[in-house]
Amino acid sequence: MSRRIRITFAKTGPLRYIGHLDLHKLWERASRRAGVSLAYSQGFHPQPKIQLASALPLGFSSRCEVADLWVEDEPNPNLQNELQTALPSGIVIQNMLEVEERGPALQTQVVASEFEVTLLEEVDAEALTRRLSAVLEAATLPRERRGKTYDLRPLIESLAFSASPAPSLHMRLTAREGATGRPEEVLAELGIAIEDTRIERTELIFI
Amino acid sequence: MLIPTQIEQKLDRVLLKVSKPGRYVGGEVNVTVKDWDKTPMRVALAFPDVYDIGISNVGLQILYDQVNDRPDALAERAYAPWVDMEAVMREEGIPLYSLESFHPVRDFDILGFTLPYETLFTNALNMLDLAGIPVRTVERTMEHPLVIAGGHSTMNPEPMHAFIDAFVIGEGEEVIHDIIDAVKKIKMSLRTRREVGSEAISSLEDADCFATNRAARNDLLLALAQIPGVYVPSLYRVEYLDDGTIAEVSPLVAEAPKKVIKRLVAKLPPPPTKFIVPNIEAVHNRVSVEIMRGCTRGCRFCQAGMIVRPVRERPVAEVVAAAEAAVKATGAEELALLSLSSSDYTNILELVTAVGEKFSGQHLSVSLPSLRIESVSIDLMEKIKSRRTGGFTLAPEAASERMRRIINKFIPDEDIINTAREIYARGWVTLKLYFMIGHPSETLEDVQAIADLCKRVLHEGRKVAGNRIKLNVGVSTFIPKPQTPFQWVACDTPEKIRAKQVLLRQEMRDKNIKLTLTSIEDSLLEAWLTRGDRRMAEVIYSAWKSGAKFDAWNDQHHFDAWYAAFNEHGLDPDFYTYRQRRTDEIFPWDHISAAVRKEFLFQDFRQSLEGQIRIDCRQHCFACGILPTFTSVRRENPGDHWKCPEVKSPARKPVEALPVL
Numbered sequence: 001m002s003r004r005i006r007i008t009f010a011k012t013g014p015l016r017y018i019g020h021l022d023l024h025k026l027w028e029r030a031s032r033r034a035g036v037s038l039a040y041s042q043g044f045h046p047q048p049k050i051q052l053a054s055a056l057p058l059g060f061s062s063r064c065e066v067a068d069l070w071v072e073d074e075p076n077p078n079l080q081n082e083l084q085t086a087l088p089s090g091i092v093i094q095n096m097l098e099v100e101e102r103g104p105a106l107q108t109q110v111v112a113s114e115f116e117v118t119l120l121e122e123v124d125a126e127a128l129t130r131r132l133s134a135v136l137e138a139a140t141l142p143r144e145r146r147g148k149t150y151d152l153r154p155l156i157e158s159l160a161f162s163a164s165p166a167p168s169l170h171m172r173l174t175a176r177e178g179a180t181g182r183p184e185e186v187l188a189e190l191g192i193a194i195e196d197t198r199i200e201r202t203e204l205i206f207i
Numbered sequence: 208m209l210i211p212t213q214i215e216q217k218l219d220r221v222l223l224k225v226s227k228p229g230r231y232v233g234g235e236v237n238v239t240v241k242d243w244d245k246t247p248m249r250v251a252l253a254f255p256d257v258y259d260i261g262i263s264n265v266g267l268q269i270l271y272d273q274v275n276d277r278p279d280a281l282a283e284r285a286y287a288p289w290v291d292m293e294a295v296m297r298e299e300g301i302p303l304y305s306l307e308s309f310h311p312v313r314d315f316d317i318l319g320f321t322l323p324y325e326t327l328f329t330n331a332l333n334m335l336d337l338a339g340i341p342v343r344t345v346e347r348t349m350e351h352p353l354v355i356a357g358g359h360s361t362m363n364p365e366p367m368h369a370f371i372d373a374f375v376i377g378e379g380e381e382v383i384h385d386i387i388d389a390v391k392k393i394k395m396s397l398r399t400r401r402e403v404g405s406e407a408i409s410s411l412e413d414a415d416c417f418a419t420n421r422a423a424r425n426d427l428l429l430a431l432a433q434i435p436g437v438y439v440p441s442l443y444r445v446e447y448l449d450d451g452t453i454a455e456v457s458p459l460v461a462e463a464p465k466k467v468i469k470r471l472v473a474k475l476p477p478p479p480t481k482f483i484v485p486n487i488e489a490v491h492n493r494v495s496v497e498i499m500r501g502c503t504r505g506c507r508f509c510q511a512g513m514i515v516r517p518v519r520e521r522p523v524a525e526v527v528a529a530a531e532a533a534v535k536a537t538g539a540e541e542l543a544l545l546s547l548s549s550s551d552y553t554n555i556l557e558l559v560t561a562v563g564e565k566f567s568g569q570h571l572s573v574s575l576p577s578l579r580i581e582s583v584s585i586d587l588m589e590k591i592k593s594r595r596t597g598g599f600t601l602a603p604e605a606a607s608e609r610m611r612r613i614i615n616k617f618i619p620d621e622d623i624i625n626t627a628r629e630i631y632a633r634g635w636v637t638l639k640l641y642f643m644i645g646h647p648s649e650t651l652e653d654v655q656a657i658a659d660l661c662k663r664v665l666h667e668g669r670k671v672a673g674n675r676i677k678l679n680v681g682v683s684t685f686i687p688k689p690q691t692p693f694q695w696v697a698c699d700t701p702e703k704i705r706a707k708q709v710l711l712r713q714e715m716r717d718k719n720i721k722l723t724l725t726s727i728e729d730s731l732l733e734a735w736l737t738r739g740d741r742r743m744a745e746v747i748y749s750a751w752k753s754g755a756k757f758d759a760w761n762d763q764h765h766f767d768a769w770y771a772a773f774n775e776h777g778l779d780p781d782f783y784t785y786r787q788r789r790t791d792e793i794f795p796w797d798h799i800s801a802a803v804r805k806e807f808l809f810q811d812f813r814q815s816l817e818g819q820i821r822i823d824c825r826q827h828c829f830a831c832g833i834l835p836t837f838t839s840v841r842r843e844n845p846g847d848h849w850k851c852p853e854v855k856s857p858a859r860k861p862v863e864a865l866p867v868l
């Protein structure tokens with residue numbers, strides 16, 4: 001029977017520019033480099049059993065990504081070190097623990113994400129606060145994305161501005177299947193260009 | 208020029224505007240990042256196509272390791288930015304930079320292009336321009352990197368002569384060190400001279416400095432020309448006859464050899480194992496071990512078979528150890544055992560058995576390309592593959608007896624049918640067959656034979672494995688390559704190619720057959736570039752100026768630009784493609800030698816006209832030119848890792864020691 005290892009990791013630097021599928025591959029290869037035997041699915045095209053909690057948009061860094069790896073090996077107290085050495089420098093393991101092997105899929109456990117948006121261009125704090133309130137007070141925020149209209153407002157759980165140490169926005173957006181708030185949509189609503197920001201996911205909220 | 212941190216800052220602000228930004232940030236496992244300031248010689252290795260293609264190039268990886276293994280040198284990489292990124296870079300003033308340290312490519316001492324195929328030429332020009340390096344070699348000074356290039360396409364370097372300072376002819380593992388040494392010597396002497404004369408700066412001294420610079424660059428080019436296997440085109444003059452063919456190519460200085468003979472490594476050095484692992488999807492997600500270099504079959508259309516002689520093998524133990532080290536270092540899910548003809552590797556059964564055992568149960572897929580058409584090949588595949596995925600590939604190339612004799616690849620129909628039937632019977636669903644059309648003496652009957660053969664294969668396959676089987680047929684277009692017996696042959700005209708392709712399409716309408724054809728324009732472009740002379744350089748330049756790039760990509764066609772460029776320079780494209788060469792013609796590439804004699808190639812060409820087969824030269828040496836050229840190399844490297852006969856005669860004594868009669 002395989003064991004299910006839950007890894008919380010930071011994704012920074014050049015690794016911000018790799019997507020969800022590439023991240024899957026990255027864990028697969030890092031495991032092989034580290035000598036970790038992953039469990040594989042059955043069938044004609046066996047795939048390594050890896051789950052990632054929630055896709056992170058390209059360009060965002062994160063301190064709190066979560067991956068589940070199913071491994072065939074005996075418990076190994078050195079596993080974190082061995083895996084870390086095999087990872088590219090932009091992936092840093094924060095912690096690791098064994099979880100219930102047959103528990104529900106990781107993706108179904110996430111309910112919300114928190115983001116910190118650093119504003120790189122000078123901002124008029126007062127004007128921004130006014131726009132923030134307008135967004136929060138709106139009953140609905142109809143927006144269009146990829147040809148579909150949807151309401152952004154219910155996806156925003158919280159939104160705040162802080163002027164120091166660096167001007168930044170803090171937001172908590174829902175992240176359920178079919179109801180995922182995207183920080184760049186909130187920024188667009190606030191009239192802030194994404195190129196003028198640096199976005200980091202700071203927390204994943206689980207059920 | 209920007210410094211690395213400025214480049215990184217700028218990138219941070221723009222990368223989300225482009226597709227696949229992971230191409231432009233480096234940060235891969237197994238890269239080597241050395242201390243820039245403490246390393247005197249800096250080499251930028253460039254592959255002029257996008258990252259996802261270039262990252263899989265083994266040649267570049269070999270050079271990367273060779274250079275980085277030297278304590279006095281570092282190697283970093285650059286690839287061609289895709290069109291969206293190029294636009295952003297030009298707009299933002301970001302120069303071409305290296306992925307390891309984000310230094311502008313212009314700040315390196317040497318910029319080396321890997322040019323395996325000709326359709327990369329315009330991209331090389333574009334990368335020079337993006338780097339802020341003058342595109343033309345005459346405009347460069349010691350302030351610019353030395354621009355070198357190697358790879359199979361440089362077996363005819365002339366079309367690129369105006370843009371590359373020095374070409375590497377042949378294998379690069381050793382010669383790269385000679386080049387670095389030569390550049391280092393000149394640069395060191397320049398630096399000391401500069402330190403000595405740096406008390407005061409006046410305009411007079413600037414002029415002086417300029418003169419020193421010029422002299423140093425001249426010295427460097429002369430020094431490079433004396434390295435075996437290095438071709439410095441600016442040291443040669445080409446004269447033409449009235450009909451546009453070449454009258455004479457002559458060296459301008461004593462230092463430049465009349466003929467530049469390719470370099471080869473006597474014994475294959477250990478293969479690379481610390482492959483750089485891309486963080487994004489690449490065309491080949493695999494590591495590879497080259498099991499053997501060269502091929503003795505002598506197929507007349509195959510440039511690699513002619514220019515990569517002699518055959519040299521790596522021992523089984525070395526291959527297995529390298530495969531294991533590469534998988535461990537990269538975590539790759541796929542391993543390829545590379546050669547031009549796997550079945551000819553002496554201990555192939557021993558090798559696949561060892562590899563199969565070593566990696567069984569490790570979820571690693573192993574591939575073994577270029578297998579002979581015989582049932583033994585199926586046994587080999589079964590040994591290394593636990594599952595029958597990915598299809599089975601065979602390359603009969605021709606389907607009529609006449610064409611098979613002309614191209615010197617003679618595989619009887621029955622062998623093909625029997626092997627195919629066996630492949631389907633043993634559980635493979637997909638069979639891929641590769642053919643070639645477009646030899647000028649090929650008729651529609653010869654092409655019909657391809658369709659007939661494919662239909663028979665499918666029919667036989669259905670008998671043993673039912674209706675689920677698939678047959679993928681790839682039909683490429685023949686291009687008469689330099690340094691092959693077909694260098695005298697013309698290309699088939701587009702009308703004839705079109706008629707042949709139409710026939711194939713009509714004849715192979717079957718839902719289980721998937722037919723892939725090469726576009727006629729792509730073949731034309733490759734033919735111009737591979738057969739071009741020095742005058743082609745201006746055509747390349749103009750085509751690039753009017754937007755031609757990524758010529759290897761089907762969706763990036765710029766044929767109008769190419770035709771306009773020919774027009775602008777008063778050249779007829781047909782001169783390069785549809786002309787049967789005179790038997791005494793001097794080719795633009797005749798002063799570049801793959802050590803295979805022109806007389807040998809010509810004799811082989813004559814034999815092809817008579818439909819004569821030449822057997823594998825392992826069984827009988829035809830004295831192609833390799834042994835006479837590398838007699839002493841072979842004498843010093845006896846043993847059967849070379850597939851040419853051994854040289855038994857003692858080394859000839861120096862002439863002055865001979866008794867005077």
Ligand code: SF4
Nearest residue numbers: 824828829831834851
């Ligand atoms: S020298 Fe002889 S054996 Fe060697 S490659 Fe040439 S023909 Fe073949």
